[in-house]
Amino acid sequence: MSKLVHPFENLDARGLLCPMPVIxxxxxxxxxxxxxxxxxxxxxPGTLADVPAWCRVHGHEILEMVQAHHEIRIRIKVN
Amino acid sequence: xxxPKKAVALISGGLDSMLAAKVVMDQGVxxxxxxxxxxxxxxxxxxxxxxxxxxxxxxxxxxxxxxxWVAEQLxxxxxxxxVIEEYKKxxxxxxxxYGQHLNPCLDCKVFMVRKALAWGFMAEHGxxxxxxGEVIGQRPKSQRKATMPIIAKESGADDRLLRPLCAxxxxxTLPEREGWVDRDALFGFHGRSRKPQIELAKRLGFTAWAQxxxxxxxxxxxxxxxxxxxxxxxxxxxDYELDDIMLLKVGRHIRPASHFKLIVxxxxxxxxxxxxxxxxxxxxxxxxxxxxLCLVDGHxxxxxxxxxxxxxARYSQGxxxxxxxxxxxxxxxxxxxxxxxxxxxxxxxxxxxx
Numbered sequence: 001m002s003k004l005v006h007p008f009e010n011l012d013a014r015g016l017l018c019p020m021p022v023i024x025x026x027x028x029x030x031x032x033x034x035x036x037x038x039x040x041x042x043x044x045p046g047t048l049a050d051v052p053a054w055c056r057v058h059g060h061e062i063l064e065m066v067q068a069h070h071e072i073r074i075r076i077k078v079n
Numbered sequence: 080x081x082x083p084k085k086a087v088a089l090i091s092g093g094l095d096s097m098l099a100a101k102v103v104m105d106q107g108v109x110x111x112x113x114x115x116x117x118x119x120x121x122x123x124x125x126x127x128x129x130x131x132x133x134x135x136x137x138x139x140x141x142x143x144x145x146x147x148w149v150a151e152q153l154x155x156x157x158x159x160x161x162v163i164e165e166y167k168k169x170x171x172x173x174x175x176x177y178g179q180h181l182n183p184c185l186d187c188k189v190f191m192v193r194k195a196l197a198w199g200f201m202a203e204h205g206x207x208x209x210x211x212g213e214v215i216g217q218r219p220k221s222q223r224k225a226t227m228p229i230i231a232k233e234s235g236a237d238d239r240l241l242r243p244l245c246a247x248x249x250x251x252t253l254p255e256r257e258g259w260v261d262r263d264a265l266f267g268f269h270g271r272s273r274k275p276q277i278e279l280a281k282r283l284g285f286t287a288w289a290q291x292x293x294x295x296x297x298x299x300x301x302x303x304x305x306x307x308x309x310x311x312x313x314x315x316x317x318d319y320e321l322d323d324i325m326l327l328k329v330g331r332h333i334r335p336a337s338h339f340k341l342i343v344x345x346x347x348x349x350x351x352x353x354x355x356x357x358x359x360x361x362x363x364x365x366x367x368x369x370x371x372l373c374l375v376d377g378h379x380x381x382x383x384x385x386x387x388x389x390x391x392a393r394y395s396q397g398x399x400x401x402x403x404x405x406x407x408x409x410x411x412x413x414x415x416x417x418x419x420x421x422x423x424x425x426x427x428x429x430x431x432x433x
Contacts, residue, residue, distance in 0.1 A: 015355065061096065
């Protein structure tokens, strides 16, 4: 049986305040190929608006955005 | 057919840079935005600090990054660049000095145009010129007729720096001479009036734009500049880390003595923000009554902790009570409780407020 490989790239931006999570996302995506999926963890509520806005202007897709307690997870498909 | 020329526009999130980019885009130029995060931006971090209940009579202010919002309105890419470390040189030793407060506006503009140039002219980016939303006479320090050539020269951009909103008041630049843009379709705005920009915005179909009341930089703020001066004075040198300058944006800053300062939160949002620093600072919080979180910055003596507790009690719901119990947590020495009398207003000299 083949070994399962985690299909997602991860970025931990917890504890960072905007725009730093956006800058981290931008810098990480610069190194990823189209089709890659990036999971971002953050705590700043500003990321709920800023990361999707950055993705929209750069043509990347938000697959999922979940906020639970004080943590935010945003899943981005790189285009 | 030739590929369209490419311009990188400095986007602050305000109206002028939005218009400048739009005017050039409408001439068929490919425009992308660039925005620099210095650590002093009113945008960004401040949104996270502010209480969610905040806002004016029209309700809470939208928690958005205005530069990104502008990019969306324009339909352009925006590149946000972290310049926190590099910016220290600009702020700590500005060649052209400070403005009214600790704002090194002219050096800052030179720096940002230079950075935009370096970024935009990298081989993989391949931009042809730089756009700013500067208007002659708009700002007393950096946007004057005399400073425009200084910015162009010292940044290295020279005639590749185009100011579409006031281009007709300036010598023609390379994009104009080469016909990449039509000079006649640019503008000759000057002075502090916002009327021409607002009229242009309406003409271009914009119905909304950000209007930051005190500009987009904390360094133009008198109170913030005072706190920064106090920080440098207390540490005996002009320097800072990101956390230092972030904490200056938050809470009441009370300095009873040169060797320590109290940072007392003013509302729920600031309380949440200061929570993130509890493991790094001696911190106090009332436990017998509701009240603020307070960080103690510096090197407090044991008697100073009691004074800090009395200050915290003074800003708690127990300010009228005979005694308030305050928890003082030292990240290295554990937690203890102090029961203190809240400081009377007369015992808190105004000179302690930074």
